Amino acid sequence: MSTTLLVAEHDGAQLNQSTARALTGLAPLGDVDIIVFAENGSAVCAEAAALAGVGQVLQVDSPDNSHQLAAVVAPQIAAIAAPYSVIAMPSTTFGKDLAPRAAALLGVHQVSDVMEAIDAKNFRRPIYAGNVIVHENVEAFDKVVLTMRTASFQAAVAGSDAAPIVPTETTADLPDHTRFVKLEAQASERPDLQGAAWVVAGGRGVGSEENFAVIYDLADKLGAGCGASRAAVDAGYCPNDMQVGQTGKIIAPDVYIALGISGAIQHITGIKDAGTIIAVNKDEEAPIFDVADIGIVGDLFDLAPRIGAALGK
Amino acid sequence: MKIIACVKRVIDYNVRVQINRDGDGVVTDGVKMSMNPFDEIAVEEGLRLKEKGVATELIAVSIGGSESQQQLRTALAMGADRAILVENDAPLIPLGAAHILLRIIEKEQPGLVILGKQAIDDDRNQTGQMLAALWGRPQATFASALEINGEKASVTREIDAGMETIEVDLPAVVTTDLRLNEPRFVKMPDIMKAKRKTLDVIAAASLDLPSIPNVVTSNFSPPPTREAGIKVESVEQLVDVMKTRGLI
Ligand SMILES: Cc1cc2nc3c(=O)[nH]c(=O)nc-3n(C[C@H](O)[C@H](O)[C@H](O)COP(=O)(O)OP(=O)(O)OC[C@H]3O[C@@H](n4cnc5c(N)ncnc54)[C@H](O)[C@@H]3O)c2cc1C
Ligand SMILES: Nc1ncnc2c1ncn2[C@@H]1O[C@H](COP(=O)(O)O)[C@@H](O)[C@H]1O
Numbered sequence: 001m002s003t004t005l006l007v008a009e010h011d012g013a014q015l016n017q018s019t020a021r022a023l024t025g026l027a028p029l030g031d032v033d034i035i036v037f038a039e040n041g042s043a044v045c046a047e048a049a050a051l052a053g054v055g056q057v058l059q060v061d062s063p064d065n066s067h068q069l070a071a072v073v074a075p076q077i078a079a080i081a082a083p084y085s086v087i088a089m090p091s092t093t094f095g096k097d098l099a100p101r102a103a104a105l106l107g108v109h110q111v112s113d114v115m116e117a118i119d120a121k122n123f124r125r126p127i128y129a130g131n132v133i134v135h136e137n138v139e140a141f142d143k144v145v146l147t148m149r150t151a152s153f154q155a156a157v158a159g160s161d162a163a164p165i166v167p168t169e170t171t172a173d174l175p176d177h178t179r180f181v182k183l184e185a186q187a188s189e190r191p192d193l194q195g196a197a198w199v200v201a202g203g204r205g206v207g208s209e210e211n212f213a214v215i216y217d218l219a220d221k222l223g224a225g226c227g228a229s230r231a232a233v234d235a236g237y238c239p240n241d242m243q244v245g246q247t248g249k250i251i252a253p254d255v256y257i258a259l260g261i262s263g264a265i266q267h268i269t270g271i272k273d274a275g276t277i278i279a280v281n282k283d284e285e286a287p288i289f290d291v292a293d294i295g296i297v298g299d300l301f302d303l304a305p306r307i308g309a310a311l312g313k
Numbered sequence: 314m315k316i317i318a319c320v321k322r323v324i325d326y327n328v329r330v331q332i333n334r335d336g337d338g339v340v341t342d343g344v345k346m347s348m349n350p351f352d353e354i355a356v357e358e359g360l361r362l363k364e365k366g367v368a369t370e371l372i373a374v375s376i377g378g379s380e381s382q383q384q385l386r387t388a389l390a391m392g393a394d395r396a397i398l399v400e401n402d403a404p405l406i407p408l409g410a411a412h413i414l415l416r417i418i419e420k421e422q423p424g425l426v427i428l429g430k431q432a433i434d435d436d437r438n439q440t441g442q443m444l445a446a447l448w449g450r451p452q453a454t455f456a457s458a459l460e461i462n463g464e465k466a467s468v469t470r471e472i473d474a475g476m477e478t479i480e481v482d483l484p485a486v487v488t489t490d491l492r493l494n495e496p497r498f499v500k501m502p503d504i505m506k507a508k509r510k511t512l513d514v515i516a517a518a519s520l521d522l523p524s525i526p527n528v529v530t531s532n533f534s535p536p537p538t539r540e541a542g543i544k545v546e547s548v549e550q551l552v553d554v555m556k557t558r559g560l561i
Contacts, residue, residue, distance in 0.1 A: 011474070069479070070442065070452060070454075071445075071451055071452060074446060092473050093454075093455060093470075093471070093472040093473045094472070094473070096438050096454070096455075097442065097452070097454045097455070097472075098442075099439075099442075100407065100438070100439035100440075100441075100442035100443045100446070101442045101443070101445065101446040101452065102446075103408065103439070103443065103446075104408060104411060104442070104443035104444075104446035104447050105446050107408070108408070109406055109408055109526075109528055110407070110408075110437070110439055110443075111528075112436065112437045112438055112439060113436065126436065126536065127434065127435050127436050128324070128330045128339065128433070128434060128436070129433065129436065130536055131329075131330050131535070131536065132330060132332060132339060132533055132534070132535065132536070133532075133533075133534050133535070133536050134530050134531070134532060134533050134534075135530070135531050135532035136528055136529070136530055137528060137529040137530075137531070138528050139529075140526030140527060140528065140529075141526055141528075175449075175451075177450065177451045177481060177482040177485075178451040178452075178453075178479060178480075178481050178482075179479060179480045179481075180477075180479055181467065181478040181479055181480050182477070182478050183472075183474060183475055183476070183477045183478075184475050184476045184477075184478075185474050185475035186475055194473065230491065233492075234491075234492065239475070240457070240471050240476070240492060241471070241472075241473060241474065241475050241476075246433070246436070247430075247431070247490070247491055249473065254560070255560055265329075266326075272536065272537075272539065275560075276555075276558070276560055277539070277542075278551070284544075289541060289544065290541045291539040291541065292541070292542055293539075293542035293543075294542055294543060294544075294545060294551060294554055294555070295542065295543070295544045295545070296544065296545055296546075296547075296548075296551060297544065303548065306548045307548055307551065310548050310549070310551070310552045311552065311555070311561060
């Protein structure tokens with residue numbers, strides 16, 4: 001039996017790619033059991049069971065788990081945690097919400113944003129917006145909860161044979177003090193920002209919500225996901241789930257094209273793991289050029305359509 | 314209803330953080346310290362709920378060395394009614410902070426506790442959730458809108474998939490995201506007035522806390538740096554470089 005348990009992130013129908021990335025990060029600890037909390041998790045469990053490095057998949061089906069609220073899932077994790085020395089989830093808003101609640105119920109420490117699991121007691125993680133990396137030793141605890149920094153790891157691929165799926169029941173008192181009301185998701189045909197191979201992002205330099213069409217057009221020509229700086233989101237140019245950075249999404253696309261983004265450290269920390277950073281900025285002194293692999297000084301409204309025409313698929 | 318807003322003293326977000334010579338910490342001597350930006354938002358939200366008549370008292374609470382009084386004075390100048398400093402110089406993990414905050418809550422019986430979603434020094438993003446678990450109460454993390462309706466709160470949360478709304482029974486814990494509000498600026502006369510407000514100092518050791526093991530943080534090192542690359546003059550040149558590098 002594995003000693004590491006990974007809590008799957010999913011939307012009820014599909015496994016989120018963050019789960020497969022977290023799994024890769026946990027590989028140094030040996031085989032990993034994956035647990036799926038859902039109303040009906042069969043499809044998600046099948047996806048999880050196919051991944052390489054999975055010991056078994058625990059399927060916890062219950063109407064209580066339809067929205068995977070932290071207050072409802074955390075007691076179930078605590079109830080099933082005994083045999084495991086490491087309980088992990090992806091460091092997405094799902095994992096960040098849930099992990100500390102589970103850790104506190106277990107009375108154990110949590111290591112956030114693990115970028116390297118050396119063994120079950122030693123981890124490396126970023127602090128100060130990624131400006132410092134530290135080593136955290138948790139020997140003093142017999143168990144630990146982790147959130148895995150998904151941008152540090154490639155998604156695990158399918159293994160040769162599927163892991164067993166084990167229907168599981170938990171005996172925990174579940175609270176009713178927290179109720180799901182609604183989710184307003186931006187319907188988008190574009191690749192998901194956190195999984196996209198290419199990302200096109202706009203900043204304050206784009207200037208308005210209407211002008212953001214320039215960013216969307218370029219993204220669509222390149223088949224890319226869309227991102228933004230906090231300044232662009234705060235100004236209302238685009239929805240908040242597009243924010244990249246310390247307090248937004250941490251991403252690792254193969255190619256990141258930043259247009260009209262100055263390159264504040266809080267933004268850069270979100271794209272440090274990108275393969276190639278391309279920056280378009282009219283100010284040749286913009287700090288983004290200090291980290292960009294390829295920079296072009298110029299007006300984004302002039303350059304974006306021409307880049308689209310030249311690279312368009 | 315009483316509201317507690319949590320306030321952590323951190324290195325100002327504009328400071329370029331330096332690792333110390335021994336590699337076991339960061340340089341804090343002579344470095345500008347501020348209230349964690351997310352905690353300013355927490356204090357501001359508490360003030361707005363008071364101004365709407367939803368809350369009767371706003372208490373700012375900090376855990377830290379005596380220097381943290383500065384940040385509590387800022388919270389008082391913003392408009393908090395009183396402040397509590399739990400003096401603690403020992404290293405503190407979020408589980409420890411949550412246990413301390415729980416003691417304060419047991420004493421004050423607030424209807425709402427607002428924390429930042431994360432402290433920008435350690436970037437852990439845990440304390441609010443842990444506190445909610447220990448207290449056995451709801452949590453609404455990453456809040457970008459908050460509405461109190463009698464014994465319930467409706468909270469909009471910024472999550473990866475979009476905007477989620479949940480309803481929680483009070484008392485509850487809320488953690489702030491950046492777009493919840495824009496904190497007010499402190500005015501000179503308010504700073505003077507804040508000096509006369511109550512700031513109680515309690516020793517952490519007096520709180521009858523469970524013993525919590527510590528974690529050892531070491532090997533402070535800079536992240537792998539990205540070297541500045543090249544600048545190209547034209548889109549044609551960009552395409553050429555991308556071809557050479559096998560990107561297209
Ligand atoms: C606690 C905290 C957390 C934060 N978290 C984040 C985060 O997660 N993500 C994030 O992005 N920021 C974050 N920030 C904000 C960050 O500090 C910066 O304010 C923000 O990233 C700036 O966004 P920007 O580059 O779009 O805007 P600006 O800094 O205003 O830059 C705009 C750029 O556009 C260029 N430009 C203007 N017009 C054109 C044109 N026509 N063509 C080409 N270029 C043009 C300008 O030269 C300039 O460089 C955070 C801040 C704090 C305090
Ligand atoms: N020492 C502290 N004193 C007061 N509040 C704290 C302290 N540590 C954490 N908090 C609160 O918990 C939030 C999240 O912190 P963290 O879990 O460390 O990222 C902060 O924004 C504060 O509101």
